[in-house]
Amino acid sequence: MNTVFALWKRGLKAFVRNKTGLVFSLIFPFFFVYVFGAIFKNDFIENPIAYMLSGVIITTVFESALNLASSTVDDMVSGFMKEVLVSPAKRVYVALGQLLSAATVSTLQGILILVIGLFIGIKFTDWKTPFLVLVSMIFIGIVFSGVGLFLATKVRNGQTFQIVKTAVTMPLTFLSGAYIPISMLPGTLKFVAYFNPMTYATAFFRMIVLEKTGLPISDLIKEGLVVEINGFAITPFMTFAIILIIGLVFLLLSTISFVKTDFSRLNRSATDANALWG
Amino acid sequence: MNPIIQVKNFTKKYGDFVAVNNISFDVEEGSVFAFLGPNGAGKSTTINTLCTIFEKTSGTLLIDGKDVSRQKGEVRSAIGVVFQDSTLDAKMTIEENLKMHCVFYNIPNREVEERISFVLNLVDLTGERKKMVSALSGGMKRRVEIARGLIHYPKVLFLDEPTTGLDPQTRAHIWEYIMKLQKERNITIFLTTHYMEEAEICNKIAIMDGGEIVAHDTPYALKKKYTKDKAYINTKNEEALELLLSEHHLDYTKKDGYYKVEAEHLDRLLEVLSVHKEHITNIEIKKGTFNDVFLEITGKKIREEA
Numbered sequence: 001m002n003t004v005f006a007l008w009k010r011g012l013k014a015f016v017r018n019k020t021g022l023v024f025s026l027i028f029p030f031f032f033v034y035v036f037g038a039i040f041k042n043d044f045i046e047n048p049i050a051y052m053l054s055g056v057i058i059t060t061v062f063e064s065a066l067n068l069a070s071s072t073v074d075d076m077v078s079g080f081m082k083e084v085l086v087s088p089a090k091r092v093y094v095a096l097g098q099l100l101s102a103a104t105v106s107t108l109q110g111i112l113i114l115v116i117g118l119f120i121g122i123k124f125t126d127w128k129t130p131f132l133v134l135v136s137m138i139f140i141g142i143v144f145s146g147v148g149l150f151l152a153t154k155v156r157n158g159q160t161f162q163i164v165k166t167a168v169t170m171p172l173t174f175l176s177g178a179y180i181p182i183s184m185l186p187g188t189l190k191f192v193a194y195f196n197p198m199t200y201a202t203a204f205f206r207m208i209v210l211e212k213t214g215l216p217i218s219d220l221i222k223e224g225l226v227v228e229i230n231g232f233a234i235t236p237f238m239t240f241a242i243i244l245i246i247g248l249v250f251l252l253l254s255t256i257s258f259v260k261t262d263f264s265r266l267n268r269s270a271t272d273a274n275a276l277w278g
Numbered sequence: 279m280n281p282i283i284q285v286k287n288f289t290k291k292y293g294d295f296v297a298v299n300n301i302s303f304d305v306e307e308g309s310v311f312a313f314l315g316p317n318g319a320g321k322s323t324t325i326n327t328l329c330t331i332f333e334k335t336s337g338t339l340l341i342d343g344k345d346v347s348r349q350k351g352e353v354r355s356a357i358g359v360v361f362q363d364s365t366l367d368a369k370m371t372i373e374e375n376l377k378m379h380c381v382f383y384n385i386p387n388r389e390v391e392e393r394i395s396f397v398l399n400l401v402d403l404t405g406e407r408k409k410m411v412s413a414l415s416g417g418m419k420r421r422v423e424i425a426r427g428l429i430h431y432p433k434v435l436f437l438d439e440p441t442t443g444l445d446p447q448t449r450a451h452i453w454e455y456i457m458k459l460q461k462e463r464n465i466t467i468f469l470t471t472h473y474m475e476e477a478e479i480c481n482k483i484a485i486m487d488g489g490e491i492v493a494h495d496t497p498y499a500l501k502k503k504y505t506k507d508k509a510y511i512n513t514k515n516e517e518a519l520e521l522l523l524s525e526h527h528l529d530y531t532k533k534d535g536y537y538k539v540e541a542e543h544l545d546r547l548l549e550v551l552s553v554h555k556e557h558i559t560n561i562e563i564k565k566g567t568f569n570d571v572f573l574e575i576t577g578k579k580i581r582e583e584a
Binding site: 002003006010013014017075078079080082083084085086087088089 | 329330331350351352354355357359361363364365366367368369370374377378379381382383384426
């Protein structure tokens with residue numbers, strides 16, 4: 001258990017120490033709020049800034065959690081994972097520590113934007129909402145940390161990984177409804193969006209932030225707060241179940257894959273032992 | 279003497295390629311053991327398997343009586359590993375790196391402070407404790423890694439080319455630490471190196487080539503067996519010298535005006551020559567080096583020094 005805590009602390013320290021990264025992680029969300037909030041001022045959305053902010057918050061949580069992939073790949077390239085490999089530390093605990101630290105960091109980033117958001121457009125009327133928002137962020141943070149860790153264990157080349165990561169996360173965020181409502185997407189892209197886990201996370205989170213959980217399903221559809229596939233509405237409960245299942249699957253896959261991964265293999269061929277020892 | 283590392287009939291194959299072919303050797307507790315060999319000889323595969331990173335194909339590998347493939351946890355607790363490439367966490371301080379290591383190795387909290395002071399003192403880094411690893415020089419990083427490899431008091435310390443890429447002064451220091459360790463804590467040190475003069479300081483040397491151990495002995499015995507001392511002689515009277523050498527059955531080759539005589543013991547040559555000093559204008563004696571041993575055994579030069 002000490003291993004889990006130590007790695008969690010390590011992740012937090014790295015987050016706090018990276019001041020430049022922190023500033024930039026705040027600049028982009030508000031840039032998006034400004035740009036897209038101005039573009040999508042339409043009649044369906046009563047509070048465009050709050051609508052955009054909720055999308056931006058969850059996108060930040062998502063991207064920050066997926067960043068676990070990058071930091072784990074960095075740990076492999078820098079050799080730190082090799083040190084873990086030859087230590088008696090249980091790999092499951094290492095995986096758990098990494099997941100929890102990524103989930104915590106992503107939640108913290110989400111909270112930072114949320115706090116600023118409270119001054120520029122988000123309003124909570126129910127005392128329960130902040131708790132629900134927090135729990136959702138942690139939940140979604142853990143789910144996508146699992147996805148991130150899974151990706152990291154499949155990486156064979158640290159340099160191409162960064163490009164692949166951007167190529168994957170960019171479309172996923174843009175096709176999630178966070179910036180552009182799904183209903184405004186053309187048919188093919190809409191179809192892609194239905195397979196995007198982020199779509200469900202966004203709809204779910206937005207519904208909670210905008211305090212629309214009590215609304216009947218027809219109103220939720222109208223405001224774009226639930227996903228509707230060919231007239232079939234995915235209820236909030238089903239949305240939650242979908243995220244939960246995706247989360248469980250990836251947490252399981254990533255942990256198994258992490259335990260089995262040969263970290264010394266990165267960027268080097270497995271048959272060439274000399275590459276490992278020089 | 280008690281063998282701390284026991285390798286018996288160890289074979290490792292990658293598909294059809296045999297990287298290590300049925301090798302056996304022991305390392306005595308408290309000794310400094312050097313593993314030499316050209317690249318691709320199989321020494322890396324052997325060390326990686328001993329460190330529980332690779333799986334063996336067949337054979338038995340024991341460290342402190344524990345099987346490296348079946349008792350991984352115990353073996354990992356019993357060994358310290360310093361890789362050639364840094365495995366430190368550059369974004370953390372020296373102290374944080376050491377603390378993290380203590381967590382991985384289940385060191386009781388109350389002992390952590392004392393152990394950190396002890397190992398940092400050992401490698402002269404006490405004052406650097408709060409520095410970020412990214413700000414350290416190559417030599418300092420290597421010292422931190424050695425300190426870290428020792429903090430859980432391993433029985434065996436694996437050092438993969440501990441001095442490669444370091445300047446001569448730092449290299450000498452690193453060796454000082456290694457020798458101090460062996461003496462004070464009776465730690466067994468298993469290392470690879472490309473510097474022949476470093477191999478000579480070790481108690482035992484194993485040379486690998488083509489997946490097999492081609493020589494395994496003390497540096498002295500290897501030198502005695504595989505090298506000859508050489509004498510280069512200059513003379514005013516070539517005829518007289520040639521006659522003298524052949525009279526005493528000493529083979530010679532003539533090159534650039536020098537007579538080169540090779541012999542296992544030059545004592546006899548010197549005796550002969552001292553009687554006929556008047557023939558000799560200059561004599562230079564070269565002792566056999568470990569490079570010669572290596573060349574003789576593997577037929578290859580050790581990797582060009584970086």
